[in-house]
Amino acid sequence: MHSFPMFIRTTNRRVVIAGGGEQAAQKARLMLKTDAKLVLLAPVLDVELADLVATGRATQDAGPFTPEHFADAALVFIASGCPGLDAALHALAKAAGAQVNVVDQPSLCDMTTPSLVDRDPVVVAIGTEGTAPVLARRIKTEVEQMLDPRLGSFAALAGRLRGAVAAHIPKPDRRAFWRWAFADAPWQLHKTGQERAAADLLKRTIATKEVPDRQGQIAFVGAGPGARDLLTLRAVERLQEADVIFYDGRVDPDVLELARRDAERVFVGNVPGTHIWPGERISRLILAEAAKGRRVVRLESGDAGISGHAKETLDAATAANIRVEIVPGVTAASALAAASGQQLSGGRDPQPAFRSAIAAGQNIGV
Template sequence: MNDAAPPPTLYPLFADLRGRTVLVVGGGAVATRKIDALLRTGAAIRVGAPRLTPALAARAAGGELVHLPGRFEPAWLDAVWLVIAATDDAALNATIAAAATQRRVFVNVVDDAGHSSFQVPAVVDRAPLQIAVSSGGGAPMLATLLRERLERLLDPALGPLAALLARRRGAIRERHGTPGTRRGVYRRLLDGELLALLRAGREREAEAALERMIAAPSAAAAGRVALVGAGPGDPGLLTLRALRVLNEADVIVHDRLVAPAVLELARRDAERIDVGKQGGGRAVTQARIHQILLEHARAGRRVVRLKGGDPFVFGRGGEELEFLRGHAIAYEVVPGITAALACAAYAGIPLTHRDHAQSLRLLTAHCKDSLDTLDWPALAAERQTLALYMAGLELDTLRERLLAHGRDPRTPFALIENGSRPGQRVICGELADLPALARRHALRSPSLLILGEVAALAPSLAWFGAPVVDERAHGAPPADAPVLDAARHDTRRAPHPHPPLVAAA
């Protein structure tokens, strides 16, 4: 078997095409994609093809490009700097490449490295910063895969940072004359607060911070705190921003409910401080957590305060921000997917449904005192969904008060333990039996209670983890009961009372 020749070693090059003529031969979908990228460069674009896509025809009509109708002619290459052959005719593409090579014009034939004198790389665009990935034309899918991974890792604020540094490059060179000194200044700039300020859309403050750094580069870097939501447990539910912050952290202050799989994604050498309750021991007080954040931020460290779910939904995030603001510590907030949304989704429970629930209430049942503050007549109303965090502690009181205010004792519920995690359990029942069923199944933390008509959908719509345990007194719906058709948003007759579970992705 003859292996293909290895791809050539290419010389990386970023071309300034402003006002320079580029010829694209072809008027189809591939040519459209190439032209979309070229238009951002300010190139003068000629498109040669018998016909154009509607999008290209509109651009030609708007004066964004010049259309050369008909089949390729060598005269199209006059005064051209680059050529892209994007037709679906391999012989024609080879003819275009030969004509361009004869004129010493660089040419790219789409998906044909052998006839190309330059390759178009996969690009991570953080304009004006760009990162190009090329396999020399030999493995373009590998280059695309690497680009996708870099897209997830590289902060969008790097673009504004590059633009800011470009504007002040002269001032940095003037004040710090030697290359070694400038290198140290740039390192401090990149490790400082500029990126966080630009990420928060605070351009003027970023420019002021840059001026201070230029004037006094040896000054100690200011610490910061990022309040980050870790989601309910599945690390795949982390936001891209959360992943980036975890990889920038010097210190991670985390709760017990943060899944180990999430912590595994953090920077390896970051100091980890567990402030959650462990093994029935004494929990770290909120006042002590405040002091930990303050001590590390004042020492110039980048601190991540990592909380399960979302820090602003029963996570005391507001209290921590008030403390940080009161002590002049810079901070940012990275939201997480709160447990009610994620756990319900992983249990197959729509929190709202046009036939069953037109509103959603997020509640906490951490202690009896918190239950005393709730509007029980409103909570007992039908056609709404109640999502209760930390519900396991006060289920008897919860049932008694809802029943006392008129909630139907047959109202369905779903208790979700370890939602979105490998050990997820879902137990369905009716309100009257809620505390007894929780005790019978030894419900453990972390758990969430979904109460309302939508909870009855879990046995048939669940898709993740172990099958739902259905303890409702009246059992599952009969075989001829109407169920929701997700595609048509109407009802149909169920072929079986328990449709098969879909395998978790």
């Protein structure tokens, strides 16, 4: 990445927009989604911007401009419509130490504005570092379709209840509470328009502390041949839900990037030059973590559905009444055949596909 994505707090801070025409108005519309104090630097404003000043949503400064106009601003947008004037204003803003975006001049930009999917307070920002705005808008459209329109209001409700949860729900149970809230009855009620019923259910559960049981779960997840875009959707979901992940050296590091940042990661060896953990030790640790009520993932390259390591853990978990799930991955045979442009079919010997892929020097990550 050449740019690091992050969210900048705007409460009680100024956002300065230099310009009084349509380009400045476009930036103002974007910033109106925030609670920033908008400052418009221009001697003349178009009717839209003038209305923002008249209604008290923004203030105007007609100049002349100095670096002090840009000092301590959270963000600065320069959009006068004149390249020469934009460059001069950019110099003033940088003299004040501001972070600046100059419209249509990427070389003068410290930051770029992303495409936003707004489910306030849930916001998804999509950026292409200025290289492909059309692609960013296309991705935005796809994400808009994925996220329920009521998601933001439910997230806001959850935010209002965080203090009560911290006060009444024991810390070990809180993750289970929030997992239940966002994946089970409360969210289902809210997104079908039963907001009052959802809020009442959450508050009642907080008051009674009758959190759904924290049941441990084990998922054997196949990481496939290596490329993370070959993982199944279910595999990605299990990684993002996991409290602890047991993985070995054959798993591509990019796959682990899909897991929750705070998930515990346990390396179990199986890479040249390292000690390989015995299968019974891995099985024992997995069962112990699940017995604590944690969600455990055993991440293996290839297809976990045909792994010989799962059976002993599966048998022990069944005896202990712990839920076990096997999430298949793309097998090496399928990946090699695809890499060599051959099709596997019933009764067909996969060895020619293996041999041709190897002869071609193709790397499929197995």
